[in-house]
Amino acid sequence: MNQVNSNTLELQELGQVVIRFAGDSGDGMQLTGNQFTRTAAQSGNDVMTLPDFPSEIRAPAGTVSGVSGFQIQFGNKVVNTPGDYPDVLIAMNPAALKVNIKDVKRDGFILLDRDAFTEKNIQKAGYTVDPLSDEALLNRMTYQAPITSQTLRALEGFDMPKKAKERCKNFFTLGILFWIYDQPSIHTEEWLKKKFAKKPSIAEANIKTLKEGMIYAQNASMFQAQFKVPQAPVKKGTYKSLTGNQATALGLIAASERAGLKMFLGSYPITPATDILHEIVKYKRFGVKTVQCEDEIAGICATLGGAYAGAFAVTTTSGPGVALKSEALGLAVITELPMVIVNVQRGGPSTGLPTKTEQADLLQAMYGRNGEAPIPIVAAKSPSDCFDQAIEASRLALKYMTPVFLLTDGYLGNGSEAFKIPRVEDLPDLTTTHRTDPENFKSYSRDPKTLARDWVKPGTPGMAHRIGSLEKDRETGCVSHDPENHNYMVRTRQAKVDGIANDIPELEIYGDQEGGDILIMGWGSTFGAIRNSVDKYRVEGKSVSQAHFTHLCPFPKNTLEVMKKFKTVVIAEMNLGQLHKMIQATYAHKAIALTKIQGKPFTEAEIAVVVDELL
Amino acid sequence: MNTQAKKYTKKDFVSNQEVKWCSGCGDFSILSQTQKVLSEIGRPPEEITFVSGIGCSSRFTYYMDTYGFHTIHGRALAVATGVKTQNPDLSVWVAFGDGDGMSIGGNHFIHTIRRNLDIVCIMMDNRIYGLTKGQYSPTSLRDQITKTSPFGKLEAPMDPVAMALSSGATFVARSTDRNPKHLNEVLHKAYQHKGFSFVHVLQNCVIFNDGCHEPYVGKEKADNTLMLKDGQPMIFGKENDKAIVRDGFDPKVVNVADVDASEILVHDENSSSQGQSYFLAQMSEGKFPMPMGVIRQVEEPTYDGAYTEQIAEITAKQGQGDLQELLDSGDTWTVE
Numbered sequence: 044m045n046q047v048n049s050n051t052l053e054l055q056e057l058g059q060v061v062i063r064f065a066g067d068s069g070d071g072m073q074l075t076g077n078q079f080t081r082t083a084a085q086s087g088n089d090v091m092t093l094p095d096f097p098s099e100i101r102a103p104a105g106t107v108s109g110v111s112g113f114q115i116q117f118g119n120k121v122v123n124t125p126g127d128y129p130d131v132l133i134a135m136n137p138a139a140l141k142v143n144i145k146d147v148k149r150d151g152f153i154l155l156d157r158d159a160f161t162e163k164n165i166q167k168a169g170y171t172v173d174p175l176s177d178e179a180l181l182n183r184m185t186y187q188a189p190i191t192s193q194t195l196r197a198l199e200g201f202d203m204p205k206k207a208k209e210r211c212k213n214f215f216t217l218g219i220l221f222w223i224y225d226q227p228s229i230h231t232e233e234w235l236k237k238k239f240a241k242k243p244s245i246a247e248a249n250i251k252t253l254k255e256g257m258i259y260a261q262n263a264s265m266f267q268a269q270f271k272v273p274q275a276p277v278k279k280g281t282y283k284s285l286t287g288n289q290a291t292a293l294g295l296i297a298a299s300e301r302a303g304l305k306m307f308l309g310s311y312p313i314t315p316a317t318d319i320l321h322e323i324v325k326y327k328r329f330g331v332k333t334v335q336c337e338d339e340i341a342g343i344c345a346t347l348g349g350a351y352a353g354a355f356a357v358t359t360t361s362g363p364g365v366a367l368k369s370e371a372l373g374l375a376v377i378t379e380l381p382m383v384i385v386n387v388q389r390g391g392p393s394t395g396l397p398t399k400t401e402q403a404d405l406l407q408a409m410y411g412r413n414g415e416a417p418i419p420i421v422a423a424k425s426p427s428d429c430f431d432q433a434i435e436a437s438r439l440a441l442k443y444m445t446p447v448f449l450l451t452d453g454y455l456g457n458g459s460e461a462f463k464i465p466r467v468e469d470l471p472d473l474t475t476t477h478r479t480d481p482e483n484f485k486s487y488s489r490d491p492k493t494l495a496r497d498w499v500k501p502g503t504p505g506m507a508h509r510i511g512s513l514e515k516d517r518e519t520g521c522v523s524h525d526p527e528n529h530n531y532m533v534r535t536r537q538a539k540v541d542g543i544a545n546d547i548p549e550l551e552i553y554g555d556q557e558g559g560d561i562l563i564m565g566w567g568s569t570f571g572a573i574r575n576s577v578d579k580y581r582v583e584g585k586s587v588s589q590a591h592f593t594h595l596c597p598f599p600k601n602t603l604e605v606m607k608k609f610k611t612v613v614i615a616e617m618n619l620g621q622l623h624k625m626i627q628a629t630y631a632h633k634a635i636a637l638t639k640i641q642g643k644p645f646t647e648a649e650i651a652v653v654v655d656e657l658l
Numbered sequence: 659m660n661t662q663a664k665k666y667t668k669k670d671f672v673s674n675q676e677v678k679w680c681s682g683c684g685d686f687s688i689l690s691q692t693q694k695v696l697s698e699i700g701r702p703p704e705e706i707t708f709v710s711g712i713g714c715s716s717r718f719t720y721y722m723d724t725y726g727f728h729t730i731h732g733r734a735l736a737v738a739t740g741v742k743t744q745n746p747d748l749s750v751w752v753a754f755g756d757g758d759g760m761s762i763g764g765n766h767f768i769h770t771i772r773r774n775l776d777i778v779c780i781m782m783d784n785r786i787y788g789l790t791k792g793q794y795s796p797t798s799l800r801d802q803i804t805k806t807s808p809f810g811k812l813e814a815p816m817d818p819v820a821m822a823l824s825s826g827a828t829f830v831a832r833s834t835d836r837n838p839k840h841l842n843e844v845l846h847k848a849y850q851h852k853g854f855s856f857v858h859v860l861q862n863c864v865i866f867n868d869g870c871h872e873p874y875v876g877k878e879k880a881d882n883t884l885m886l887k888d889g890q891p892m893i894f895g896k897e898n899d900k901a902i903v904r905d906g907f908d909p910k911v912v913n914v915a916d917v918d919a920s921e922i923l924v925h926d927e928n929s930s931s932q933g934q935s936y937f938l939a940q941m942s943e944g945k946f947p948m949p950m951g952v953i954r955q956v957e958e959p960t961y962d963g964a965y966t967e968q969i970a971e972i973t974a975k976q977g978q979g980d981l982q983e984l985l986d987s988g989d990t991w992t993v994e
């Protein structure tokens with residue numbers, strides 16, 4: 044496996060490692076991080092990653108606002124999060140060091156490009172003294188490698204402008220890391236050859252730099268040890284790395300294909316959801332129609348039009364967009380047309396923290412409409428789970444003729460993990476047909492079991508009918524203001540959504556099946572952090588268990604039963620206690636709210652602060 | 659697409675819903691003409707979909723025995739965008755009012771026109787909010803007294819025709835509720851046009867804005883309207899004695915007798931330049947006769963048509979999508 048290492052340094056085994064790559068936006072940190080991730084995954088480690096983009100698109104180079112980051116956790120067992128605090132920080136310039144140094148674990152280390160610590164760069168980062176001259180400031184093991192100059196030296200014979208050569212420095216850094224973590228360079232070499240098939244000289248230069256980085260790490264005698272993270276018990280299969288947004292897009296097209304319906308997507312660009320649109324527009328060969336509309340409202344209204352015309356209809360957005368779409372959501376409810384609304388949640392209220400994550404749109408999804416307008420809610424718990432939950436949300440929408448919310452968030456949308464590629468035939472069969480038989484047809488004829496209204500496409504002979512935003516007679520589908528009829532229709536629409544509880548998995552307990560001391564409940568992206576802390580408690584022999592919601596409306600039927608098994612229920616979420624409120628309102632069962640609202644996911648320590656007290 | 663010889667009557671397009679407009683409302687005649695035009699076109703009702711917004715006129719969909727989607731205020735064109743894009747084979751018609759189209763749904767009006775979605779859009783303009791009982795609308799006149807402008811409206815009116823033209827509309831026409839024959843002709847032309855067909859219909863609201871279009875539909879209408887005919891000189895008036903000539907960049911009303919015939923402007927519906935249509939759009943208020951009929955009709959690629967073509971091209975190039983292939987694609991690795 045190891046190609047360069049031939050010296051006698053001992054190889055220390057490690058369980059899990061968190062590396063944060065940080066540099067200027069132009070330093071290629073996302074790419075470097077992704078390459079490391081691929082290689083670790085291909086070596087059999089479990090991986091999870093999270094990029095951290097600067098919020099300004101073109102912040103001045105070298106300043107703290109221009110620092111771009113990428114964090115990966117890889118390990119010898121299941122990895123649930125991209126990690127709280129890095130063991131290793133790669134700092135390509137002083138600003139990257141300044142922004143990230145406080146997060147690095149005390150026993151971690153920093154690898155930095157000494158050449159980037161010029162007086163000018165140090166000033167730009169806002170340091171008054173050279174941080175490298177101040178040991179107290181660093182207070183961590185620091186390796187100062189001459190990355191830029193060594194890169195230029197490595198490429199001496201190459202006919203390239205100096206600037207282009209300098210850009211290869213991220214591969215030198217990657218080479219050093221590959222050596223430290225005993226990873227092979229072959230996967231990245233192959234990737235470079237493929238990527239630059241038309242410009243082989245660029246591939247060659249990067250490969251040369253990568254190898255020189257590995258040689259440098261070996262020869263510089265700088266590092267005391269090499270580390271090895273053994274393989275994780277990863278299931279056999281073929282994998283690829285997907286972000287949550289990519290997985291959502293793939294899940295939606297899979298749902299459309301499994302339903303046998305063409306997909307229609309009406310959308311409007313909004314951070315952090317736009318990547319889903321970016322993906323789906325590539326699928327036109329599947330007959331997918333995407334319309335980038337003039338605004339959020341048109342996005343959902345066009346989607347409704349698409350649904351009415353018989354498509355598998357989807358709209359993608361984030362919280363502020365949902366706010367704009369809420370009137371049309373009510374229209375989707377009253378016309379009982381199927382559609383999936385993806386909300387990649389971000390920090391709010393208002394424009395809030397567009398690039399940061401939060402789970403504060405749960406009550407918006409639940410109640411953010413006028414009138415009684417229930418909409419089922421499904422939430423994904425990890426980047427690759429976005430694929431499965433996109434299919435699940437689609438299944439419910441098509442089967443029950445209803446809009447369905449799929450909640451993800453910025454952390455899931457931008458984070459990535461290894462996605463095990465499924466076989467199409469193993470995916471749920473969502474076959475959906477439109478009604479074409481005019482016999483006894485009424486525009487609000489329903490399936491007696493699911494209460495789903497019949498879906499008749501315009502163009503179908505003999506069944507021309509009208510639907511719309513005014514309340515309709517339960518039989519004829521004509522406009523009706525009759526009090527008794529309204530009562531019936533409101534309760535029927537609610538019963539239809541409530542009935543979904545019979546068609547979704549029960550809430551599972553991870554831990555003490557028969558009950559115990561503490562149950563930590565959550566939903567969405569907090570899954571990994573909660574799972575990590577539950578695991579830690581359980582290793583210590585403490586009775587701490589987990590139950591994580593995928594379905595939030597309706598709740599799984601056994602929710603109360605599960606809660607009752609535990610002495611204390613804690614609900615952890617990145618808001619001020621929205622699931623907590625829903626649980627209280629539905630079950631009047633006492634639970635403790637554990638909340639965080641910093642635009643960042645929970646750390647294990649933050650969960651421990653509350654749970655320790657209760658134990 | 660429909661080659662059936664089956665003849666339809668107006669009744670085939672009349673739904674079983676009781677029409678609830680105030681008696682005397684201009685919407686009746688517009689509804690009736692639309693039903694008549696559809697029966698004359700001869701397409702089966704199921705191939706036709708009406709989409710409307712909110713307001714008196716938007717009840718239209720419920721009264722048509724075709725497919726219909728009565729949506730929410732202002733959003734008819736956005737919903738129609740989805741319907742038509744998804745199924746270009748349908749004949750999609752939007753029926754709404756001045757509040758829907760010019761005010762709350764103004765953005766969709768601009769952009770649906772810009773896309774040149776191949777639909778017919780009938781705007782029933784009564785210069786008032788009828789369903790909410792008499793507030794001024796964007797097309798109400800300056801100084802108009804309404805429930806929300808008891809001392810007179812302070813804003814200038816908005817002109818739907820000018821708005822449509824500046825958004826790049828490929829078909830723009832104007833007619834009235836009081837001239838059914840003319841409305842019939844205009845609706846036929848609107849249906850035949852491939853692209854966004856905007857039909858501005860001056861409509862009377864007997865309850866809240868009675869007589870608002872009187873100059874253009876009443877006894878004096880010959881002096882106050884210019885009945886456009888393709889290829890014909892712009893002559894109007896009871897005695898056909900007045901004409902439109904150009905005065906710099908502006909229109910000017912002259913007596914036919916006072917000018918050389920060559921000076922009188924000749925209407926060219928299909929003029930590819932916007933010059934003439936903007937010129938006519940200026941004539942909608944005040945000292946000029948209001949142009950009636952087809953103001954502009956040009957061929958341009960439609961959104962739904964281009965979409966179908968693009969998908970066909972991509973599919974020809976890349977092959978029909980294969981889900982397993984898509985799942986398997988990209989940078990993959992195998993764990994043994």
Ligand code: SF4
Nearest residue numbers: 680683714788863864
């Ligand atoms: S209020 Fe005016 S526009 Fe509305 S139905 Fe009555 S007359 Fe017609």
